[in-house]
Amino acid sequence: MTLTVNALTPNFVAEIYDVDLSKPVSAEDMSAIKQVFWKYGVLVFPEQKLSPQNHVDFAQQFGPIEMDRVLAAENTDPRLGHAFADISNLNREGKIWDKASRQRLYKEGNKLWHTDSSFKYKPGVCSLLYSTKVVPIGGHTEFADQRAAYDALPPGMKQKLDGLIAMHAIEYSRKRTGFATFEESEAQRLPPVPQLLVRTIPESGRKSLYIASHIGAIKGMEAAEAEALFQHLLAHVTQRQFVHTHRWRVNDLVMWDNRCTLHRGTDFDDMRFVRDMRRATVGDVANTCEQAGVAVPA
Ligand code: OGA
Numbered sequence: 001m002t003l004t005v006n007a008l009t010p011n012f013v014a015e016i017y018d019v020d021l022s023k024p025v026s027a028e029d030m031s032a033i034k035q036v037f038w039k040y041g042v043l044v045f046p047e048q049k050l051s052p053q054n055h056v057d058f059a060q061q062f063g064p065i066e067m068d069r070v071l072a073a074e075n076t077d078p079r080l081g082h083a084f085a086d087i088s089n090l091n092r093e094g095k096i097w098d099k100a101s102r103q104r105l106y107k108e109g110n111k112l113w114h115t116d117s118s119f120k121y122k123p124g125v126c127s128l129l130y131s132t133k134v135v136p137i138g139g140h141t142e143f144a145d146q147r148a149a150y151d152a153l154p155p156g157m158k159q160k161l162d163g164l165i166a167m168h169a170i171e172y173s174r175k176r177t178g179f180a181t182f183e184e185s186e187a188q189r190l191p192p193v194p195q196l197l198v199r200t201i202p203e204s205g206r207k208s209l210y211i212a213s214h215i216g217a218i219k220g221m222e223a224a225e226a227e228a229l230f231q232h233l234l235a236h237v238t239q240r241q242f243v244h245t246h247r248w249r250v251n252d253l254v255m256w257d258n259r260c261t262l263h264r265g266t267d268f269d270d271m272r273f274v275r276d277m278r279r280a281t282v283g284d285v286a287n288t289c290e291q292a293g294v295a296v297p298a
């Protein structure tokens with residue numbers, strides 16, 4: 001094994017050095033990366049020179065890549081293939097987007113604490129985000145550890161959450177930002193889906209909260225009660241001791257476990273500076289209820 005692991009926190013974030021992801025990774029290194037990933041949840045690979053194909057090849061080691069994009073226009077985006085979410089502030093011509101563009105208003109949602117693709121029936125397992133242009137001020141990505149946050153809940157709250165099922169939709173998180181203009185085809189593709197509020201991560205056996213700003217309802221709860229519980233849990237998970245800030249450098253590849261972390265982008269002057277990143281997301285094999293053997297609500 002050639003790679004080096006540099007833990008940034010005891011159990012949440014680690015940097016990986018001495019591996020070149022633009023070349024095939026040996027089985028031994030791949031297995032080491034996976035072990036470290038399941039333990040920590042967020043990995044940073046600095047100084048990687050990755051073509052889109054290199055990026056996809058590495059991501060695929062973790063499962064099937066999601067190929068459907070939320071916005072209808074991005075399903076025909078000429079800048080990147082369908083394997084990538086465009087995490088930039090550039091339009092299709094490669095220029096800084098317009099202040100009122102749909103793309104920009106939609107991406108405001110990335111500033112809310114969320115986890116990728118919890119609004120899909122089969123949610124996201126992990127995301128791999130690669131930076132080609134970074135900004136001098138702001139534009140960080142913050143991560144929160146939903147496992148450590150679960151562990152720290154009082155026993156009464158753990159009991160209350162046990163078996164609860166939340167409804168997630170992209171429309172719910174976008175409503176929180178005021179973006180309410182989904183096209184008919186987009187809305188039809190993405191109806192609310194059920195997900196367990198507490199899940200067990202198979203590789204580590206650890207229990208984790210599974211909340212996100214995509215939550216809009218909790219089964220068996222009044223709307224006001226559900227929203228108050230969500231806000232209470234979100235405030236808990238995002239306390240400083242559970243949060244790590246990644247300050248981007250060019251050619252960072254950062255990967256996170258969507259099943260047990262939250263993330264959000266921080267503000268930057270997006271009408272002045274270019275920030276260019278692309279993200280591949282690996283989808284899960286089944287809905288969280290199915291994985292836990294819980295009946296999927298209608
Ligand atoms: C993402 C995301 C936040 C950011 O790529 O999934 O939410 O900092 N990004 O751009």
Ligand code: MN
Nearest residue numbers: 110115116263
């Ligand atoms: Mn995201």
